[in-house]
Amino acid sequence: MSGKVLIYGGSGAVGSASARLLKEMGYDLHLVGSGEEKLRKIAEELGAGMSVADLRDPASFKRITEEAGKELAGLVYAVGTINLKSLRRLEEADFMEDFRLNALGAVMAVQAAAAALKKHQSASVVLYSSVAVQQGMAMHASLSMCKGAVEGLVRSLAAELAPQIRVNAIAPSLLQDSDLSSAIIKSPEAVEALGKTHALKRLGKAQDIASLTAFLISDQADWMTGQIIGVDGGRSVIQV
Structure with a gap:
């Protein structure tokens, strides 16, 4: 396997774990x-190129793609937020910030990189949704809304960009070692209690998501597109 993969959120738990696996598989980063x-x-x-950017700035995406190179084998958008508030406490700024980073950022990243991805023989895009889209959860209105938009985006882009570019998404449940989970998980007891809400009796880890990310980028998944795949310990489909 060869080519360059552009990873947004490359210093985060999922992004960096994915980068390490993809490097082992022979990709440039x-x-x-x-x-x-x-x-x-x-x-x-990892011997990778890098771009420092504030993704709230729409101009960042064109610059990042130019710095990444003229041809890309894949794009991973491992950027997200966790903004858990009751409906009465959510303000317009909360919804807009979540939507900007999770959904709008994803589509702008793909839009900016589309020409470079089309130059590769079999390019792949991996985005991220959330278990909260399929399973209603209190305090998740903003997150569910923006991640639901990501799922719609995946199916639309998969149809539009086929057959040159595959587009899929992973929908995780809570990860115990992500940068975002620290706002929710305050103790080992919390890890254990939250783990018990999943059929497999543990929370996920960044490596769980990275393994599927690397698979979806690779040619091993070259007949998969438009899919939203749950990696959630059974949370979305099994009642505990």
Whole structure:
């Protein structure tokens, strides 16, 4: 396997774990993140290119793609938010921030990279949804709304960009080692209690998501597109 994969959120738990697996598989990498020090450390470890960017700035996406190169084998958009508030506490700014980073950022990343992806023989895009889209959860109105938009985007782009580019998404449940989960998980007891709400009796790990991400980018998944795949310990389909 060869080619370059552009990974947004490359310094985060899922993005960096995916980058390491893809490097082992023979891909070149270009990593994107907002914190230069952490991003540079991972990029140097993997011999990857890097772009520091604030994805709230629409101009960032064109610049990032230009820095990544003229041909891309894949794109991973591992950027997300967890903004858990009751409906009465959510303000317009909360909804807009979540939508901007989760949904609008995803489509702008793909839009900016589409020409470079089409130059590769079999390119692949991986986006991320959430178990909360399929399973109604209190306090998840903003997250569910923006991740539901990602699922619609995946199916639309899969149809529009076929056959040159495959587009799929992964819908995780809560991960115990992600950067975002620290706002929710405060103790080992919380990890255990939340794990018990899943049929497999544990929370997920970044590596669980990275393994499927690498598979979907690779040619091993070259007959898969338009799919939303749950990696959630059974949470979305099994009642505990």
